[in-house]
Amino acid sequence: MTRKLKKGGYSAILSLIVIAAVIVLNMIVGRLPEKVRQWDMSSSQIYTLGTTTKDLVKGLDKDVTIYVVGDPSNVDKRITSFAKRYEDLSKHIKVETLDSVLHPDQVNKLKATDDSLFISCEATNKTESVPFTSIIKMDESAYYNYGQSKESEFDGEGQLTSAISHVTNDVEKKVYVTEGHKEAQFGTVVTDMLKKSNLTVTPINLLTGGSIPEDCELLLLNAPESDLAADEKKMVSDYLNGGGNVMILAGYSEKDRPNLNGLLNEYGLNMENGLAADTKNFYQNNPYYIFPTIPAGNELTQGTDDKSVSLVLQSGAMTQLKDLPQGVEVAPFMETSENGMLVTADKQTKGTYLLGAVAKKTLDSGAARLTVLTTPSLIDEGLNTSFTNLNNMNLFMNAVTANYPDVANVSIPAKSLDVGYNTVTKGGLWGVLFVFVIPVVTLLTGLVIWLKRRRL
CATH class of the missing domain: 3.40.30.10 (Glutaredoxin)
Structure with a gap:
């Protein structure tokens, strides 16, 4: 056998080994998890x-x-x-x-x-x-x-x-939303989030309907401008006392709503007549644009951490009654700082005010649950699309799904595909550094290197 033939044989064998190794490597990589x-x-x-x-x-x-x-x-x-x-x-x-x-x-x-x-x-x-x-x-x-x-x-x-939650779950749930009090309509974001958690919105007019449906597991009032009628208040009160769940996005109103507030009083809460402000945690020098404090340990704060931020605008203020009705417990989940203010036409009263709370009443059989938010701006469409990093929708969906024992909050917002750019938000020393110092140092360094090479 000539040397050329031997060399060619070794090359062929080596090539086969390399090809086999590549094939085996591709097979191994193909079986690795997608995230790897x-x-x-x-x-x-x-x-x-x-x-x-x-x-x-x-x-x-x-x-x-x-x-x-x-x-x-x-x-x-x-x-x-x-x-x-x-x-x-x-x-x-x-x-x-x-x-x-x-x-x-x-x-x-x-x-x-x-x-x-x-x-x-x-x-x-x-x-x-x-x-x-x-x-x-x-x-x-x-x-x-x-x-x-x-x-x-x-x-x-x-x-x-x-979709996975929907196809693996046999449960179909509704959210009954009241009409007839100039309530605000849900925006696209809220509707989409409710749908993702397999909840459908069903409108209901309590006066014309005459009653709350037997299959109602959550009755929601979204920013009613006018007050409940006496018959409606009794309907909702009886529904709660029968072990029902009610959620109210009350909001600030210049009109008195004695029946609505009377319903809250039955569960140890009171809507104050004025706007909430915060002189400590606020957005862009506007104390009415509040970054609320989110107390830890509440079931509604799941998925939140120290970095999570919520923002509410033009909110009403709520307080807890000193003497709670029998069997009632109140758990705040959103409030102002200690520098909160109740602002009315003639005065400002400093204190910590509730912006969201859950009141539970222990009944002979089961329990009633009343969830109250003092501002519908928590789910405002414009606010949540402008500030996509807010925790507002997660907080709202936690509050909604907590009323259903067999429904989890699987409402996950979409992620932006916009290209993010690094920007210097303020000038001063940083502006001097990036605009003048770094470019000048780079040019001088290049000039020195060029001069040294030229002399060689």
Whole structure:
């Protein structure tokens, strides 16, 4: 055997070993969890799953299949990669790709739609379809104003976690919302959050209806401008005394609402006649724009920490009665600082005022629950879309779902896809450093190096 032949044989064997090693490595990498194969380098951490999702998925006892339906060559890889993160969390979740071009019959058999995530649970025989357009949302204003196609939000976790909760849960719940007192309407954000927690909003007029439905587990009054009628107050009071749950976003009103306030008094709370202000924790020199104190240890503060911030505007003020009615306990979950103020037309009274509280009454059988918020601005559409880092919606949804023993708050807001830029918010020394010092030092250093090299 010649030397050339031997050398060629060694090269061929070495090449085969390298090729085999690459194949084996690809097979190993292919079996690694998605979070290992693809790190979340996005600015808003769109692939990172939160505690709510992890708790829900790890607690699954039913098998769920997530079908990525569409033409694989056109499906956004972010969606496929994101769905596989769920598969990594639980053995009960399986992700499959369903090619709608090659296998349209399978798509029709499942009753799925093209370009969507189709979530199915065989144990409950329930399905949910999430269009890709509901996951990667476009900025409609950019299109209509400038003719540009711009991605605005990624709502993968909110939509998929909600869908999994829906298909694995046999429970359907309603929130009965009163009408007839010039109540505020829920915005898109609130409606979407309620839907994600599998809650449907059903309007009810107590006067024309004549009663509160037997299947009502939560009656909600959203910023009523006018007072309850005497008949309505009795209806709500009787409902509570029968073990019902009521939630009121009272808000400040220039009109007296004796029946509404009388209902609160039955549960140890009182709406003061004035606006709440805070001279310690406020936004942009406006004491009526309050950053409320959130006491720790309350069931409504789950998912909040020291870094979580809520903001309320033009809020009413509430106090707790000195002598609570028999069997009533009051637990505040939102209040002003010790520098809070009750502002009326003729005076300002300093003190700590309640902005949100839960009053529970122990009954012979069961308990009644009254949740009161002194401002509807907590769920204001403009406020929560302008300040996407606020904890307002999480607090509200915790307050809502706490009324249902078998409903969890799985309402996860969408994550922004806007590009974040590092900006220097104030000038002064920082402005001098970045605008003058660093550029001048860089130029001088380069000049010195160039001169040294030129002399060599």
